[in-house]
Amino acid sequence: MSFTAPIRDMQFVLNELAGLQEVAQLPGCEEVSSDLVSAILEEGGKFASGVLAPINHSGDQEGAHWNNGVVTTPSGWKEAYKGFTDGGWSSISCRQEFGGQALPVVIATAINEMFKSANMAFCLCPMLTQGAIEALELCGSHELKERFLPRMISGEWTGTMNLTEPQAGSDLSAVRSRAVPQADGSYHVFGQKIFITYGEHDLTENIVHLVLARLPDAPEGVKGISLFVVPKFLVNKDGSLGARNDVQCVSIEHKLGIHASPTCVLAFGDKGGATGYLVGEANRGLEYMFIMMNLARFNVGLEGLSISERAYQKAASYARDRIQGFEAGVRGGPRVPIIAHSDIRRMLMLMRSNTEAMRALVLVVAAGIDKAQRSSDPEQRARNQAFVDLMIPVVKGWCTETGIEVASLGIQVHGGMGFIEETGAAQYLRDARIAAIYEGTTGIQANDLIGRKIAREGGATVKAVVGMMRKLALELETESDADLKRIGAALARAVAAMERCVDYIVANYAKDIKAVSVGAVPFLKLIGIVVGGWQLARGASIAQRKLAQGDSEAAFYKAKIVTARFFADHMMSQAEGLAQIVTEGAAGALALDQEAF
Amino acid sequence: MKILVPIKRVIDYNVKVRVKADGSGVDLANVKMSMNPFDEISVEEAVRLREAGIATETVAVSCGTTASQETLRTAMAIGIDRSILVETDVELQPLAVAKLLKAVVEKEQPTLVILGKQAIDDDSNQVGQILAALLGWPQATFASKVHIEGGNVTVMREVDGGLETVELKLPAIVTTDLRLNEPRYATLPNIMKAKKKPLETLKPEALGVDPAPRLKTLKVVEPPKRAGGVKVADVQELVAKLKNEAKVL
Ligand SMILES: Cc1cc2nc3c(=O)[nH]c(=O)nc-3n(C[C@H](O)[C@H](O)[C@H](O)COP(=O)(O)OP(=O)(O)OC[C@H]3O[C@@H](n4cnc5c(N)ncnc54)[C@H](O)[C@@H]3O)c2cc1C
Numbered sequence: 001m002s003f004t005a006p007i008r009d010m011q012f013v014l015n016e017l018a019g020l021q022e023v024a025q026l027p028g029c030e031e032v033s034s035d036l037v038s039a040i041l042e043e044g045g046k047f048a049s050g051v052l053a054p055i056n057h058s059g060d061q062e063g064a065h066w067n068n069g070v071v072t073t074p075s076g077w078k079e080a081y082k083g084f085t086d087g088g089w090s091s092i093s094c095r096q097e098f099g100g101q102a103l104p105v106v107i108a109t110a111i112n113e114m115f116k117s118a119n120m121a122f123c124l125c126p127m128l129t130q131g132a133i134e135a136l137e138l139c140g141s142h143e144l145k146e147r148f149l150p151r152m153i154s155g156e157w158t159g160t161m162n163l164t165e166p167q168a169g170s171d172l173s174a175v176r177s178r179a180v181p182q183a184d185g186s187y188h189v190f191g192q193k194i195f196i197t198y199g200e201h202d203l204t205e206n207i208v209h210l211v212l213a214r215l216p217d218a219p220e221g222v223k224g225i226s227l228f229v230v231p232k233f234l235v236n237k238d239g240s241l242g243a244r245n246d247v248q249c250v251s252i253e254h255k256l257g258i259h260a261s262p263t264c265v266l267a268f269g270d271k272g273g274a275t276g277y278l279v280g281e282a283n284r285g286l287e288y289m290f291i292m293m294n295l296a297r298f299n300v301g302l303e304g305l306s307i308s309e310r311a312y313q314k315a316a317s318y319a320r321d322r323i324q325g326f327e328a329g330v331r332g333g334p335r336v337p338i339i340a341h342s343d344i345r346r347m348l349m350l351m352r353s354n355t356e357a358m359r360a361l362v363l364v365v366a367a368g369i370d371k372a373q374r375s376s377d378p379e380q381r382a383r384n385q386a387f388v389d390l391m392i393p394v395v396k397g398w399c400t401e402t403g404i405e406v407a408s409l410g411i412q413v414h415g416g417m418g419f420i421e422e423t424g425a426a427q428y429l430r431d432a433r434i435a436a437i438y439e440g441t442t443g444i445q446a447n448d449l450i451g452r453k454i455a456r457e458g459g460a461t462v463k464a465v466v467g468m469m470r471k472l473a474l475e476l477e478t479e480s481d482a483d484l485k486r487i488g489a490a491l492a493r494a495v496a497a498m499e500r501c502v503d504y505i506v507a508n509y510a511k512d513i514k515a516v517s518v519g520a521v522p523f524l525k526l527i528g529i530v531v532g533g534w535q536l537a538r539g540a541s542i543a544q545r546k547l548a549q550g551d552s553e554a555a556f557y558k559a560k561i562v563t564a565r566f567f568a569d570h571m572m573s574q575a576e577g578l579a580q581i582v583t584e585g586a587a588g589a590l591a592l593d594q595e596a597f
Numbered sequence: 598m599k600i601l602v603p604i605k606r607v608i609d610y611n612v613k614v615r616v617k618a619d620g621s622g623v624d625l626a627n628v629k630m631s632m633n634p635f636d637e638i639s640v641e642e643a644v645r646l647r648e649a650g651i652a653t654e655t656v657a658v659s660c661g662t663t664a665s666q667e668t669l670r671t672a673m674a675i676g677i678d679r680s681i682l683v684e685t686d687v688e689l690q691p692l693a694v695a696k697l698l699k700a701v702v703e704k705e706q707p708t709l710v711i712l713g714k715q716a717i718d719d720d721s722n723q724v725g726q727i728l729a730a731l732l733g734w735p736q737a738t739f740a741s742k743v744h745i746e747g748g749n750v751t752v753m754r755e756v757d758g759g760l761e762t763v764e765l766k767l768p769a770i771v772t773t774d775l776r777l778n779e780p781r782y783a784t785l786p787n788i789m790k791a792k793k794k795p796l797e798t799l800k801p802e803a804l805g806v807d808p809a810p811r812l813k814t815l816k817v818v819e820p821p822k823r824a825g826g827v828k829v830a831d832v833q834e835l836v837a838k839l840k841n842e843a844k845v846l
Contacts, residue, residue, distance in 0.1 A: 004611060008627075036792055039670055043783045050782065088785035101785055553627050 003053040005045030005114040006309055006359075008556065011038065013360050014110065016542045017535060018367040023104050026374040037107055044089070044111040051083050052118035059121055059260035060427045064201070066252040071200040071262045080122060081203045085155030089115070090126055094133060098149040105295075105373075109302065109366040113359070116306035120431050121260035125158055125198040127299050132159025132210045134292045135227065139280030147235055148208050158204050161296075162193040162211040162230075162266065163289065170444050172286060173222040177213035177268065179276060188273025189213050189230055192250075192265065195438070199264030200232075200249035206241060207232040211268065211276060212285050219283070227285035228276035230268065246274040257430030294392050296439050298365065301395035303435040304403025305358040311410030311428040312351040318414050318425075319344050338413075346570075347413050351406045353567040356539075356560075357532030358399045364535060365391045386461040390453045391531070397445035397521070398528025400435035407432040446520035449527070455509035455516075459502045462527075466502065469495045469534045476537060481544055483565045487537050490568035494530045494575035501526060501582040518589040519582030526578040533564075533572040540564035598745075598767075599654045600643045601707035602677060603698050604636040606661055606668040607718040620816045623718075632668045635713025637675075638773040641780040642743060643711055644676035651745050654678050656705060660689055660697050660808075666796060673791035674783035680796045681705075685808055687801075693808035695727035700804035702732060707768065709750065714739050714772040725772035735765040739774040 014020045015034060024032040055076035062074035084090060093108035094100025116123045133152050136145055151157045168174035177191025189211055193199070200207065209230040218224030234242035246269055253263040268274040280288055319339035327336045338344045365388060372384035407429040411418030418425045436442045454462050473495060476488025501523050508516050543557035551557060608614060609629040617624045632640070646652040657672040659665040660683040669680035683697050702710060715722035729736035737752035741760065744751040745767075754761045755774045783791075801808045829835045840846045 002611075007629075031789065031792070033792075035667075035670075036789070038667070039674065039788050039791070040785065042667075042671070043674060043785075043788055047782050083782065086784060087782055088787075092785060101789070556627060 003049050003118050003310060003313060005041065005048050005117070007038075007041045007045055009356060009359060010041055010110045010113070010363070012539070012556075012560070013363045014106065017360050017538055018106055018363040020106065020367075023106055023367050023370050026104070026370060027376055028102060028374055029104050029370070032104060032107070037110075040103075040107060041110060041114075045114055047083065047087060047089070048114040048118035051080050052115055052122055055080060055122070056119040057424050057427060059119065060257075060431075061259075061421075063259035064252060064262035066200075066249065066262070069200070069248050069250075070202070071249055071252060071264070072202050073262070074260045077122065077260065078203055080119075081125070081155070084126065090129070090155035091153045094130075094153045095137060098137075098145065099153045104367075104370040106363055106366040106370055109363060112299065113302055113306050113309070113362070116303050117310040120303055120306060121258040124258065124261045125201070125203065126155070127296075128161055128197050129155070129157075129159040130299070131161050131292060131296045132208060134295060135161075135210050135279065135288060136229070138292055139227070139284075139288045140229070141279075144229060144277060144279065147239075148229065148231070151206075152208060156204060157206040157208055157231075158198060158201070159208045159210065160196055160199050162196055162199070162209050164195045165192060166194055170441060172212065172225070172289070175212050175214065175225050177211065179213040179215055179226060179228055179278075180273065181215070182275075187213075187228060187276045187278060188269060189228055189276040190269030190273060192267055194265050195253070196264045196266050197261055197438075199262065199266045200252075201262055205233070206235070209247065209266070210279070212289065213276075215282055222286050224283055225285040226282050227279040227288050229279055230274050230276040234275060246271045255434075257427070257433055293439065294388070295369070297392050297396040297445070298362075298369070300435050300439040301392075301397075301399040302362055304399035304401070304432065305355065305362055307403045307428050307432040307435070308351065308355040308358060308406035311407045311425065311432075312348070312355050314425055314428070315351060315410040315413035316348055318417070319348060322415075322417075344413060347409045349563070349566045350570060351409050351413075353536065353563045353571065354402050354406055354532070356563055357529075357536050357567055357571075358402060360535030360539060361391070361528075361532050362395055362399065365395055387465070390449075390461045390465070393445035393449040393453060394524065394528050394531060396439065397436075397442045397449070397524045398532070400432070401442055401525065402528070403432040403435060404429065442521055442524065446524040447517060449524055450505050450509065450516060450520050451513075454502060454505055459506045462502050463499075465531070466495055466499050469530065472534065472537060472541070476541060479541075479544070481561075483561050484540060484544055487540055487564050487568045490572045491530075491533060491537050494533060494572040497575040497579035498526060498530045501579050504583045512586075514590060515586035518586040522578045522581040522585065526575050526582065529571050529578075530575055533567050536560075536564035536567050598652050598709065599656065599705065599707040600646060600652045601698075601702060601705055601710045602636070602639050602643045602655060602657045602672065603694075603710065603712050603724070604640065604657055604659050604668055604672055605633045605713070605716045605718075606630050606659065606665045607633045607716050610634055610717055616817050616819050620818060622814065622817050630664065630668075632671055633713050633716045633718075635715060635717070635773055635775070636672075637713075637780040638775065638777050639711040639713050640672045640675050640677060641778045642773060645778065646743075646745065647676065647678070652709075656681065656707070658683065658698065658701050660685065660694050662686055669796055670791050671783065673794045673796075674788040675781060676787065677794075679794055682796060682798045683801060683804065684798050685801050687808045688810050689808055690810050690812055691721045691723035691727055692811060693806070694724050695731055696806045697801060697804060697808060698724070698728050699731045700806055701799075702728075704804075709745070709767060710734075710770050711743075712770070712772045714774055725770050729770040732768075732770070734768055734770050736770040736772070737763050737765055738772040740771050741774050741776040743771060743777065 059074040065072045091100040092103050096102045152159050179187040179189045211228045211230050212225050236242045248267050250265040250267050320337050322338045323335050324338050327340045368384045368388045372388050375381045411425045414425050417423045473488045473492035476484050479485050540561045543560035546557045609631040615624045643655045647655050655677045657669050657677040658681040712725040739755045740752045741755050742753035749764050751764045
């Protein structure tokens with residue numbers, strides 16, 4: 001089950017669509033160049049194919065194990081983790097102050113894409129660590145940062161995010177874990193957390209838990225939750241490890257997918273209180289979480305893209321090898337590989353075009369994050385931040401849902417062999433399934449999109465994006481090339497459908513939030529398809545220019561145009577139907593009484 | 598002690614190679630290229646000798662187009678100190694490469710040259726040997742173990758009958774075999790550092806070498822497709838087939 005990092009497409013998107021040159025102009029990005037990025041992608045690709053990919057399937061089959069509070073990861077995990085940290089991959093986009101490489105998010109994202117393609121369950125550990133690092137960077141005291149960050153950035157210790165409790169999942173305001181102040185300024189934390197990814201494991205000697213809990217005098221609801229650092233082993237002043245803290249892994253879950261990633265139930269304070277330290281100010285924990293959640297959601301969205309790429313590679317390779325049936329319309333010919341069949345081609349093109357659309361969107365948003373964080377121009381920062389804020393629920397919601405569909409198509413291409421675990425295609429679907437659930441379900445993303453990101457600002461940012469897309473559609477419609485013309489026309493129709501929905505949402509959100517919310521997920525899907533198609537259309541237009549200049553990579557650029565055209569015909573055409581659901585679909589959804597179900 | 602490591606940019610070993618429609622060669626358009634895998638082993642060996650304090654400087658050299666710079670950067674990301682590109686668009690054959698390398702050796706004066714035993718594109722398995730002859734240096738090919746001590750290098754070689762150990766006086770030529778070591782992955786910090794390491798570009802003329810090819814390629818064809826296998830009923834039939842059809846007994 002080999003995997004080859006899609007470096008050529010990444011380079012195309014980075015250079016032509018995401019504006020790597022612009023990113024290289026940002027303060028602190030002076031070292032970034034196309035050459036350096038190629039070298040990083042090349043070496044990252046080797047690590048992904050050579051180290052992470054070969055243990056993906058075995059890790060799934062073997063799974064993580066729990067025995068009396070001790071969790072062991074599957075064979076090969078420790079060695080791969082050591083290779084990962086020795087290679088410096090854990091610190092790629094972390095700040096230099098505590099030992100990071102401070103590379104732009106757009107580069108880290110390309111690397112993360114290939115690592116997650118190679119082995120999603122493995123990558124959850126660094127992903128959660130990254131989340132914990134960001135929370136500490138963002139709001140930890142200098143003392144906390146110095147004590148924990150260097151060893152988290154180097155990967156010597158990992159981090160976790162302890163949000164969820166049995167009664168508090170999507171609704172974190174229901175968190176009940178308690179933190180009691182101690183005389184020395186620390187806290188004793190009590191409570192049970194569930195579903196904690198890599199909450200316990202054997203990869204490192206220490207684990208740094210970030211935990212949401214309530215102080216004794218905290219107000220009810222969202223405004224009463226604080227954030228604490230609770231290390232598995234206490235850390236002495238000189239940096240050495242001290243006593244084992246009062247946090248235990250009570251059990252791990254048996255799951256549909258990501259078997260190699262331990263999903264832990266953690267008990268805090270069963271033996272008198274787990275020592276914790278307050279991060280930032282009291283009662284602002286959720287607020288901090290939400291700032292850092294942007295990047296976490298983005299990185300989960302990336303999982304949808306990664307799985308799609310992996311599933312596509314596998315399906316394309318099987319379709320070339322599997323001989324079955326005769327070519328349609330050909331008499332007396334030989335039996336052919338299934339890739340000759342129209343329906344297989346359609347499925348492969350669906351997989352491919354959705355994957356490329358997601359990659360383009362994800363990297364464009366990643367470059368937006370870099371500009372929002374690093375630009376010296378406040379106006380550019382604000383504009384990019386608004387774009388990123390709008391797109392985060394789209395990347396998270398659309399890419400993860402699409403990842404599931406693409407992985408499912410991957411099985412279909414394999415026929416019966418796809419249903420057999422040994423083949424490996426099934427694992428991609430099982431693994432992909434969680435991405436649409438954790439870090440906020442698709443429903444939660446869609447609510448965020450139509451409420452906070454659109455209705456609250458009267459649709460200002462989304463209208464600006466609509467304007468950009470419409471401009472491109474008009475340009476393409478005037479092209480002489482038939483494919484570009486058609487892509488332009490499809491984009492124009494899809495954008496019009498999207499705008500109708502935006503107007504409907506803005507006009508009705510306050511009046512009838514329940515009705516508008518019925519269309520939230522369909523709208524999320526619609527906007528994903530349209531902005532993904534927009535990026536493919538941009539790519540097609542650039543490819544056309546390269547071809548006109550007689551570029552040596554004609555086959556690559558022709559394929560970019562064909563892929564965009566396919567996406568226009570098979571995906572963007574769905575926008576109008578989805579718009580109908582958004583604007584007219586509420587009645588039937590809400591009419592029956594709850595008792596009728 | 599200085600080590601010179603000649604490396605070649607070749608079609609990536611994962612790529613399914615296709616012959617051009619006109620039979621003039623292999624299709625290289627938009628094909629992924631990488632460092633020759635045997636050269637990765639020589640780079641690794643040189644870097645290990647440097648890390649062990651036995652070598653004081655490691656220099657990679659590649660002969661080929663400007664694109665080979667990328668391959669040299671990869672070598673420097675693994676730990677090679679600096680690089681030389683002998684830049685030419687001419688099709689290079691083993692003799693020309695060996696002559697260019699000889700000129701580089703005379704300029705750089707290394708104590709040891711470590712090369713891959715062969716490149717996976719043309720599988721010639723000649724450059725190390727020709728270079729040794731041109732320089733009049735001792736050679737140990739197909740190394741699976743290299744040990745340097747007191748002006749000598751002891752090399753365990755993979756030969757048809759098993760393993761052979763030879764001792765050579767330095768300066769010498771060593772070519773690497775697969776079992777010599779397992780090349781490491783470049784680390785991110787080292788990839789960044791490699792960008793700043795020196796990379797010098799030389800032209801064949803400046804080295805006084807004419808790299809023009811001496812051999813002419815008439816035609817390149819795909820190897821014949823493997824014929825389907827057959828099941829034999831018993832050992833007798835197998836022996837008969839090996840004798841009469843395959844004619845190997
Ligand atoms: C494998 C795995 C790993 C995880 N890792 C972590 C981790 O490391 N740290 C951590 O803290 N948590 C983690 N989680 C928890 C995860 O984030 C939650 O499961 C997720 O947020 C959903 O919460 P829930 O399970 O309580 O579902 P619920 O909130 O009960 O949701 C059930 C359904 O109701 C819908 N729903 C709920 N509220 C609304 C609403 N307001 N509007 C519309 N629809 C709504 C949801 O979309 C969903 O379809 C993990 C979960 C799993 C399964």
